[in-house]
Amino acid sequence: MKKLLAVLLAGILALSLAACGGSAEPSSTPAPESQAAPAESGDAAEPAATGAAGKKISILTANLSSVTTNQMCEMMKAGMEKEGMEVTLVDTKGDFGQLASRIEDSVSAKADAIVIVSCDPGQIAPQLQTAFDAGVPVFGCDSGYMEGMMINATSDNYAMGQLITKYLFEDLMGGKGTVIALTHRPHPGVVKRCEAFDDMIKDYPDITLITEQHVEVPGPIENSRKIMENLILSNSAKDSVTAVWCGWDEPAIGATQALMDAGRDEVIVTGVDGNSQAVELINEGSNLKATVEQNFEGMSQIVVDELVKLFNGEEIEKGDRYAPATLITKE
Template sequence: MKRILTGVLAAALALSLCACGGTPAASSTSSAAPAASSASSGGGLAGKQISVMTPYLSSVTTHQMADALQASLEGEGASVTVIDTANDFAALASRIEDVTAAQTDAIVLVSADPSQVENQLREAFDAGIPVFGCDSGYIDGMQINATSDNRQMGELITNYLFDDLMGGKGTVVALTHRPHPGVVKRCEAFDELLAAQPDIQLITEQHVPAEQPINDAQDIVQNLLTANPEKGSITAIWCGWDEPAIGAAQACQEAGRDEIMIVGVDGNEQAVSLIQADTPLKATVAQNFQGMVDIVTEQMGRYFAGETIQPGELYAAATLVTKENAG
């Protein structure tokens, strides 16, 4: 399949493995837990064996967080093993059992729904192994999950699309991945705000697999454009995260459908570059992934230093990114 925007995307892809620059430090929290105030662990991590685990290392943003976690935790003296199960939750469950049996000192679950491996996590809890989340969900027994306020991000990007870009009317396609706990909350915000917009019609919601979200989204949108060939028949495409938005932008440009407006969430550098280049990708919400990493590092350090930490979710602040403030 022909791909375009090669020069822009190639340069941006190299940048997308780095932490998003220019985002604010972690600051806001859920009602369940106090804000982290510093990334310093107070020396509690020295010599600890930490297992950073994810099924989604192929995702740009997940890879970014795993790399940043490894660097941050090792910078505090821990030894870190990053475990990827290539989109396989059954394998993730098995590997959690493995590291529990090997008596790892802590587990960090990255970008994964803990409810899908709850039985294995309960075994870790019973073995006295603390479990932390980084942009994951939260279940009782975990220490904390550092994430963004995904519902607030969903509201922010959806309101910007519906009100500022669409002017309250038109048609929209949704590209989602509801198994991801953060994306689910964004989708729920989208669903509720769409129900309050009588002049905006949802054409279809399409699930985008996590394995190759850019290519799969491009294929999905190409098919939708073929089914809706008239310009103006699709006003906008709402994406639950940035990689489908990138694929959708490629498909629209290849088809000459520059009238379609696309939005995403994450703020990865590839998406920001496309926003700056005045492509159909018009906006994203930049998550502060380094802020999440800092929260996990600090809270884990406090735990191992013998301090009491309050279980729950801690939020790192997120920012709406448009062409006007993209760079």
């Protein structure tokens, strides 16, 4: 009996020692939430990065009837929507007073960003200042840049003006003859091209400027066609006009149409933009001989990329951003 009692006591002692030894091993049971390590100070208040998704963007222009302006607006809209942005596209059909009003509307509606397309910010400076004061970022596409804006995606318009003017004066005109200029100086890009033309013609004493004509927008093709028809009447002698220099492609198209209708196939026409209709006329062997193709897709993508960077909290280098351009002649 004593022997049996001793065996039982030994077993109980062994079990007791085993239980004590097990407490030294790490537990596989998760710690209760109340015992979890506290979060770093401020972690719980840090919002998750939302990026561009859901941001409200207003794209505003006064000239959606322009082929290239329409192209840029649609490419930007598609790119922004792909990133999850909500886009409103506004066209005021040449009315800058209405454009100014719609910018104010966008600020009141608390847009997350505004994009102005193919317009001079100087004409809407007070309304843009309202946006700056409200903290609404303003981007430009084929527009000018003014202090307070984020960026303006464009081409180096002065360099393009130099490129097409040099090609016209030297390669097409041979350094002599007469030229008509069709311009639209309210547009900041066209102004830069015109300034290149103004500077360069001084170096060609055997080239004479007959006249510079302002082309109204909207309707630049039809308006330039009418201007050219009148100029043909006042310069009716063959070879009285050597060339027509156009600040962008739509006046070049209108001038070409008028010259072709009048049988004035000796007159050379040049443009700038790389408009598909202009390129087609060049390849058909019409009066239109050359243009400089702007990279509108590149400009549009610059704006989309910079918006995404902004909404992801990245730093934006302010100022003009250039997309490269190319001289286009007959294939």
